[in-house]
Amino acid sequence: MIDKDFDLTRRSFIDHVLKASAGAGMAAAAPWAAFAASAAPGQKDRVRLGVIGTGDRGRTLIRNIAKTRNCAVAAICDDYEPNLVKGRALVPGGTPAFADHRAMLDAGGIDAVVIATPLHVHAAQTLDSFDAGVHVWCEKAMARTIADCSAMVKRAQDRRKVLQIGHQRMFNPTYLNALKRVKAGEIGPVTQIRASWHRNTSWRRAVPAGSDLERKINWRLYRDSSAGLMTELATHQLQVGNWFLEAPPTRVIGSGSICFWKDGREVYDQVALVFDYAGGRKLVYTSLLNNARYGCEEQIQGSKGTIEPELGRIYQEKPPGVPALRKMGEDVQAGRKRPVPIGGATWFPELPVTTPGESLGWGEYDETMLQFEVFGEAVRSGVPAPGLLRQAYHASVTSLMGEDAMDSGRPVDWPSSLVDI
Template identity: 75%
Template sequence: MTDNDFDLSRRSFIDRVLMATAGAGMAAAAPWASAAALAAPVAKGDRVRLGVIGTGDRGRGLIQNIAKTRNCTVAAICDNFELHLAKGRALVDASTRAFTDHRAMLDAGGLDAVVIATPLDLHKLQSFDAFDAGLHVWCEKAMARTIDDCGAMVKRSQDSGKVLQIGHQRMFKPTYLNAVRRAKEGEIGSLTQIRASWHRQSSWRRPVPAGATDRQINWRLYRDSSAGLMTELATHQIQVSNLFFDAVPTRVMGSGSICFWKDGREVYDHVALIYEYAGGRKLIYTSLLNNARYGCEEQIQGSKGTIEPELGRIYKELPPKELALLRMQADVASGKKRAVPIGGATWFAELPVTTPGEPLGWGEYDETMLQFEGFGEAVRTGKPLPGLLSQAYYASVASLLGEQAMDSGQILAWPTSLVAI
């Protein structure tokens, strides 16, 4: 892609975000997106200087996205595993400073904010250290390993007057924003249920290179550092559910098991949960690691249609067919004889409808870039993107509450002691 091509596609992407978020309803539902899309480009020397903590696969992906932004730059990188740090170095200028300890990076100064892409249990400590160093924080989802730690991160951000932004890229994706807009405009009627799944055919276990430990590389599989599927995958889709329902769950019930990958892991490889929302609405969620048939999707189900944002499709409910033969009975009873309308293809049992629907469109661009442009603008102005942190906080709380519900076998109510945002 040439610079010119990139400028055009970037402009097109931003336009789509703005189109999707236009209107009073969307301004209230997703105010962060248009604020990010309107971020002004800045001169190279004035860009927000980011220190990236964690240069594993995800961290390196973030570095590449930051490079696409018009207002941020990677000023330092940090990883305590040399192989990851070396791979991170390959993505940045030779002059970019590299550290093996995040505190050393903070002490070295020259940063406006940090980007945290480390195992979940480290998020709280590293964000606290960054806030204490007077820096803003962009942190990968989920927020933290416990609900209390999530709240503590929010509180520390508030007390320090620094921005805390959590990585939920779907909140910047035009396809999703357009889907929310169309749902809010009533196209699929009253939303009553969301079925969401993230099904993979993968052990999720990575080979451990020389010099690393299993828990360092496969931290997602162990309880002290991860809630597994809940914090790594479900948190994205619970956030989508909260966004469409414009609410947080009232309670959650669920069942989890290590059902297939009995390889010493501690986190569930199968989870199934029901999140209830006010008015009897529900999110029905499953995630598993040994069958990819249904992949990753959220089915937003309303009385007039269904939206599947990952596929980028919207489907309208077919109107109920008039029962022609039933009318014939009534006609005969009333002494009336008229033609019975029949024909078309044979009626089939109530199997899934396979009409192709119509495209939602606008899914071809990497929205992670926009997250960082929004973050850069928030850092520059000192004002968080509106509405964003509460979305992330509640999604993380919900994912961890789901873990607790599965562990305890209890139906758990939404916590009443969360930090106010």
């Protein structure tokens, strides 16, 4: 693809962001969308990024950064040599490579860092970066503890640096369009969101024979480095829930277990939680690692309809009726057979609605690339994109509340002492 073609693709993408986020209500709910659309990145003076962590996710981010018009990878860092070798293959020859993030910071030559490392080191690497005078883009979840999440926010404020967390759904035109239609009242008042992320995988990675790298490579499976499903998956969808319900939860109850993968892991392989929101609204969340049938989804439910943004569909609660004779003709033409009721039971099961619904619109986008263009503009100006950090902070706190509720077996209330954003 030539630059002109890419620019047209990018322009089309931003046009869709603008279209999805137009309106006063949307400006309040997604203020970063207008910031993203108004950014005009140029070819020169790209923001120089040092990528800390060149594992699978870090290498994906390097590829995304390469698509931007205002950012470039100026250094890479990983303390696991096999990952660093793979990272070198994605950047120009001569790009400095480090085994320690502090050495990279001391070397200079970067404006900001991108952190794609295991969760438990996010906070330390973020604080070190702010103290070195650079801005930070960090993968979600933010940190292993609520205290560390708060420390990251506070240090960003104290040092007057940009802290942006990688919640890409906030840049996704389908989600922005879904939010716009919720704001317009199309599905009525939202009273419940059901969300799930189901996979069929052990999450376990092979460890070199005879090495002591088990906890380093399989960090997601151990409590000192991860909250498992809550921080590695749930935080994405809890951000969506808080966003569409326009507030964080007031409390949560939940249950988790190691039910299937009894392999020495410490984190739950299935979780089920209910988050309470003001006005009696609920977010019901489940995640498991031994059945992928329902995958990743959110069902945003109102009195007039349902939106499923992962599927890009909106459904009316009472779709327009189809006359019986016309319906019979359509069935005959399509070769569908169904019983014709003449007499029988007075009760029928209330089965799921199977109407096809309506598309939420455009579905070709690269929201992760746009995140970095917005981050680049924020770094250049020294002004964070409005609203992003608050959403991310509250999403991470929400996920860690869920872990606490499952561990303690009791309801956990929203913390009263958080950093004000």
